[in-house]
Amino acid sequence: MFEKYKKLLTQYVAFKSISTDEAYKPEMLKTANWLMELLGSFGFKTKLLKGKFCNPIVFAEYVVNSKFETVLIYGHYDVQPAEKVDGWGSDPFKLVEIGNQKSKFKNKFIARGVVDNKGQNLIHIVAIGELIKQGKLKYNVKFMIEGNEETANPDIPQIVTKNKKLLQSDYIMISDGEIHGTSPTIEASLxxxxxxxxxxxTGKTNLHSGLFGGAIxxxxHExxxxxxxxYDKNNRVVIPGFYDGVINVDSLTKNIHKKLHGNGKHITKLAGVQVLCTEKGCDFYTQxxxxxxxxxxxxxxxxxxxxxxxxxxxxxxxxLNVRVVSPQNPAKVFELIKKYIKIHAPKHVSVSITHTEFNQPILVDINNPKVKEVRGLLKKVYKKxxxxxxxxxxxPIVADFKKLLGVETLLVSLGNDDCNMHGIDENFSVDLIKKGLDFSTQFFSK
Amino acid sequence: MFEKYKKLLTQYVAFKSISTDEAYKPEMLKTANWLMELLGSFGFKTKLLKGKFCNPIVFAEYVVNSKFETVLIYGHYDVQPAEKVDGWGSDPFKLVEIGNQKSKFKNKFIARGVVDNKGQNLIHIVAIGELIKQGKLKYNVKFMIEGNEETANPDIPQIVTKNKKLLQSDYIMISDGEIHGTSPTIEASLxxxxxxxxxxxTGKTNLHSGLFGGAIxxxxHExxxxxxxxYDKNNRVVIPGFYDGVINVDSLTKNIHKKLHGNGKHITKLAGVQVLCTEKGCDFYTQxxxxxxxxxxxxxxxxxxxxxxxxxxxxxxxxLNVRVVSPQNPAKVFELIKKYIKIHAPKHVSVSITHTEFNQPILVDINNPKVKEVRGLLKKVYKKxxxxxxxxxxxPIVADFKKLLGVETLLVSLGNDDCNMHGIDENFSVDLIKKGLDFSTQFFSK
Known part of the structure; x- marks a missing residue:
């Protein structure tokens, strides 16, 4: 199965499906068609979903038995821009394998999109394709693979609403992140x-700094x-009510986070900064x-x-980019910030404020049976x-799925945490690819 | 004389001598040549002074008698950019005359450069040309009219040094400013x-505001x-030593400034701001x-x-743009600011600081005999x-003249204070042009 995966990944990453640049529109369509053909070859019924602005979304469905539960797998085929001159060791759109005995992950595939997200969604495609062939697929499966994740697809809410019936499912699975070191992870919140x-x-026009400077x-400055x-000197936001609703971290999570944080040096090194500026007494992961x-x-x-x-x-x-946590309401937090600014701004300043869509924070119930099942399976496969x-x-789509379809999402990351997603030499550990294929096979297998 | 001036000004402003845009290089040369011809026609010996980067500087000299005192008149033939689409009422490079009975200045010429500085230097050229014709010129006269005042000519110190002998003079006169209302002014400091x-x-690279925001x-923010x-809440700069050396304003000046300031409404209106932000108890003019x-x-x-x-x-x-007053030393003030920043910046911030040339502040001795003579003459002409x-x-050139030639400059403004220099519909009051011609004629006349 790995050899088949490798062959397909080589083809998949060769498409320059860069969504941030209009010039690659034809390449987006080619990638979508390649996915349609691939999924079709496994027996999926396929369809392109279209929006006002976005690249076509690949939708595919395989029904084993209408009485079975259905899992919708979301992924994206678009990638961040990449050019060799940015500092890549090789052509970013040609899959290469390198070995590094010093790394915790010995062998790696390198290419743009190899982890984010082509390589991760292909794991599920290949594993499920194989299960179909063997007649072992346990769920009815739907794929929704879009082409504008990197550009914050504005059409998603409308497309999800319009295709509510088509996308209806019992569970949604997304693999679009990184595990921690060699420990598998399940994402409990966003x-x-x-x-x-x-x-x-402050005025009708810029004025001369010599003739007016100091007097107007x-x-x-304002x-x-x-x-x-x-911020106050302890790095807390001073806006009244800003932390309202934030849940205190339980001691189990706190201890895990403290252990992960350690002396924090691996984090400052990864981030390329001198120090961490968390709130007083707060570790990086909680922060x-x-x-x-x-x-x-x-x-x-x-x-x-x-x-x-x-x-x-x-x-x-x-x-300003504002991040809130469940169960905070971003619209309410916006009102608090707006109120603070209106009070803070001097009378001689004319203030205007605009904002983007509000994305709801997500909290997954990690004790729900399906999440527990995933956790058990991860332990079995990764042996950790x-x-x-x-x-x-x-x-954002996780909140849209919850709001519009009423379905929770299982966030199972498969990438290595030194994958350099969005950067140069984006890479995916061969060992983790194999573990990912194993996990997906076992999860979807009867 | 006014009709001759008007005819010449019409030609002068028609040149698009915009120094901020390389595309107008040929136009700069045309303007310089026009000036050379004009000054030559009055009997001046002319010459172009050239620098590494700048447009040619027009130099002209007329010697009445080698025993007479010499006055060097500095001006510039370059102008700020202007296009009709910016909001001009007419083609900015075509002189028009408008009448406005409501204005304190009834008739005005409108064109780019009409005040800044073509119109003002042409007043001296025409007045002196006429005096030469009549055999009444009291001084030997030199003109230095450059083409890069609007772009902070970097070649000036080198050109002045190189042509020290050529530029040597007893007095320098610059008319490149505005009078106050209908009162003539002499500029006592810069x-x-x-x-x-x-x-x-703060780090090697920008990081994701979701994944890292709040922890690094x-x-x-820094x-x-x-x-x-x-600044403190009274709008004073808090840097230790920043005001060292600043001279207390004498009570005569303070009273004049307070009177000029009044309730400040004419200033906020002119500046297009809601309030003035001077230091506590400080008027606009002192500030x-x-x-x-x-x-x-x-x-x-x-x-x-x-x-x-x-x-x-x-x-x-x-x-940051820093302004200092005589006798402060800008280099010392820079060191104070640098020291403050080094102390203020957190350890995890890597700081670098660069600065431009230091321009020395200028203080004219308003009691020196030549300044007194100018003041007396202004009172006679303007009747105020x-x-x-x-x-x-x-x-900056005033400091260069002082430093390199050892000569003080007489700063006699001739423009109206609603001339909108650098803005749209730049204009010069016809009444003030006539007064300017009168002043120049009387000053340079035997």
Whole structure:
């Protein structure tokens, strides 16, 4: 099965299915067609779902027995941009295998998308294809593999709503993440959130910094005061009510996180930073997985081109990314931030605020029977106790599935944590691919 | 004389001598040649001075008698960009005259450069040309009219040094500013200063705001803390020693400034802001003319393009424009700011700082005999007591003249204060042009 997987992965990663660049539109269609053909060859009924803006979504369905339970597997065939000149050791769109005896994962496949997400969704495709051939498939299976995960597909809610019946299922499975070291993981939560733009206007036009500087309001000064005011010296957000609803971490999770955190040096090394700036007494995993945050992702004010402009900027804009945790409501948190800004901004500043869609945070009940089954199986395959991972990122579609289909998602990561997803030399451990194929086969097998 | 001036100004402003755009290089040369021809026609010996980067500088000399004193008049023939689509009422490079009975200045000429600086240097050219014709010129006169004032000509110190003998003179006169209302002004000081860039690095690369946000340093947060920390709530710069050397304003000047300031509404209206943010108890004119300041002119961090990037920025950069007043030393003030930043920045931030040339502040002795003569003449021509103006801006060449030639500059503004220099519909009051011609004629006349 591994050899078949390798052959197919070689073809799959060769498509330059880069969704962030319109120029690759034809390549997206080729990739979708390749998936349709592959799934069709296993006996799946296939169909392309189309949205207003997005690349076609590959939908495929295989019914073993209408009385069986149905599992919907979500994945994506689009990838981040990659060019050899970025620093790759080889052509990013040609699968290569390298051996490194020093690494905890000895052999690795390298290519763009090898982990995120082609390599991971292909594990389920190949394992299930084999089970169909052997007549051992335990569930009816549906695949939904989209082409705009990397660009935050705006059509998803509409497409899911429109195809509610088609997508209906008992469980949803997503494998689009990393395990921790050599320990398998099940993801128990995802932060939700939104982005917002705060614009400060202090005057009709930029003025001369010589003729007016020091005597009139400076939008850059005013906005920096706002952003700087958001955190106290213990790195807590000072906005009243910002932490309302946040659940205290239970002592079991706290202990696991403390152990994972250790002295934190592996984290600062991975992140390329000097120190961690968690809240007082908080470890990295609790901080990113179970605590809300506000991060400035960009500031725009004045002149930042070559040379200098001698101006007092009349406009300044901050982009903020807000992350909330279950059961917080991102819309409510937005109102708190808005209220704080309105109170904080001086009267002579004209303030405007916009925001993106609100993504709901996700909390999986790790004691539900299906999750327990997955955990047991992971332990059997990886020969290690699975870790419960609280993820700082968001996968908006998980909230959409919950809201629109009423179905919980099983978040089973299969990638190695040094895979360098989105970076150069993206790689997937051969050992973990084999374990992934084993897990998928056992999970879907009668 | 006015009709001749008008005819010449019409030709002069028609040249698109925009120095900020390389595309207009040929137009610069045409303008310089036009000036050479004009000055030559009055009997001046002319010459082009060339630098490494700059457009040719028009130099012209007329010797009446080698025993007479020499006045060097500095001006510039380059202008700011202008296009009708910016909102001009007419083609910016075609002189038009409009009448507005409501304005304190009834008739005005409108065109790019009409005040800044073609219209002002042409006043001296025409007045002196006429005096030569009549045999009444009292001084030997030199003109230095450059083509890169708007782009901060980097060649000036080198050209002035190289042509020290050529430029040697007893007095220098510059008319490149605005009078106050209908009161003539003499400029008694210019702020000096420099620009600097402060770069904060908190990590090797931008990181995912979901996966890392809240647990690692954010360069945007750190830099906003620095910029926000520069001022106290009374708008004073908090850097130790920043105001060292600043001279207390004498009570005469204070009273004049208070009177000019009034309730400040004409200033907020002119500036297009809601309030003034001067230091406690400080009027606008004292603040901008006689107090140092630090102004953020731009901040660069994170992603500010369309949409959002979910990142924790690893780099943030602030552009600061620093203004100092005589007798402060900009190099010393830079060291104070640098020291403050080094102390203020957290250990986990890697800081780098660069700066531009230091421009020395200028203080004119308003009691020196030549300045007194100019003030007396201004009173006679404008029929109003001249105001002494402390200017917040810098004219770097004034410091260069003082340092390299050892000569003080007479700063006699001729423009109206609603001229909208650098903006749309730049205009010059016809009444003030006539007064300017009168002043120049009387000053240079035997």
């Amino acid at each position: 932060r939700g959130g939104f982005s917002m733009t705060v614009t400060y206007i 309001p400076n939008a850059a 906005l920096t005061k706002l952003v700087a005011s958001l 990113t997985g179970l605590r809300p945050t506000i991060q400035a992702t960009g500031i725009k004010t004045g002149y930042i081109g070559d040379g200098y402009a001698n101006i007092v900027p009349a406009m300044a804009e901050a982009r 106790e699975p870790l419960v991972k609280y993820v700082g990122g968001s996968i | 702020r000096g200063g420099f620009s600097m860039t402060v770069t904060y690095i 340093p954010n360069a945007a 830099l906003t803390k620095l910029v926000a920390s520069l 901008t003319g006689l107090r140092p300041t630090i102004q953020a002119t731009g901040i660069k961090t994170g992603y500010i393009g369309d949409g959002y990037a979910n990142i924790v920025p690893a780099m943030a950069e602030a552009r 007591e001249p105001l002494v103006k402390y200017v917040g801006g810098s004219i």
